[in-house]
Amino acid sequence: MVSIIVLRIFVFKPTIPSMSTKDQITEILLATGRSGMEQVVAFMESSGYFVKPGGGHHKEEGGLAQHCLEVYRIMKSTSLSLPADGIVVSAFFHDLGKVNRRFGRGGHAKRSLLMLDHLGFQLTEDERFAIGHHHDNRNLSAFRSPLRRSLSFADSMSTLQWKLRHSRRKS
Numbered sequence: 429m430v431s432i433i434v435l436r437i438f439v440f441k442p443t444i445p446s447m448s449t450k451d452q453i454t455e456i457l458l459a460t461g462r463s464g465m466e467q468v469v470a471f472m473e474s475s476g477y478f479v480k481p482g483g484g485h486h487k488e489e490g491g492l493a494q495h496c497l498e499v500y501r502i503m504k505s506t507s508l509s510l511p512a513d514g515i516v517v518s519a520f521f522h523d524l525g526k527v528n529r530r531f532g533r534g535g536h537a538k539r540s541l542l543m544l545d546h547l548g549f550q551l552t553e554d555e556r557f558a559i560g561h562h563h564d565n566r567n568l569s570a571f572r573s574p575l576r577r578s579l580s581f582a583d584s585m586s587t588l589q590w591k592l593r594h595s596r597r598k599s
């Protein structure tokens with residue numbers, strides 16, 4: 429019952445954005461002013477981040493970027509005390525590893541970190557922890573980071589929303 433209420437709170441009706449998903453994400457990322465962000469944005473463009481599906485959810489074209497934008501919006505509206513940069517970086521980069529599943533070893537969370545390292549993008553310790561452990565629900569120590577908790581919650585909510593929308597369309 430609680431989960432249904434939570435789902436209803438966060439299910440937002442799709443609106444027709446005045447900017448494309450790609451333009452919105454690019455603008456948000458560049459607005460951080462973080463060093464090396466232009467290189468990451470260029471990599472996102474060339475690797476297909478903005479057109480690829482999200483994997484087991486958000487399976488449509490462009491689903492990966494749409495999922496990350498949803499994660500960003502949920503984190504932003506539920507984690508007011510977290511650093512704005514941390515929200516932007518963890519929301520948009522946590523699934524970067526999904527753009528190329530043959531890059532390095534390990535799951536997509538670790539690949540996201542490897543790719544960012546490869547691009548020379550500097551993460552804070554908390555951002556690194558949040559991205560690297562965003563699916564690490566069996567490790568209790570992973571819950572100590574508020575940024576990681578926020579990212580994992582938003583990631584799960586976006587995934588559930590997609591599944592809910594998808595199941596509604598089927599029935």
Ligand SMILES: [Fe+2]
Pocket residue numbers: 495522523583
């Ligand atoms: Fe995700």
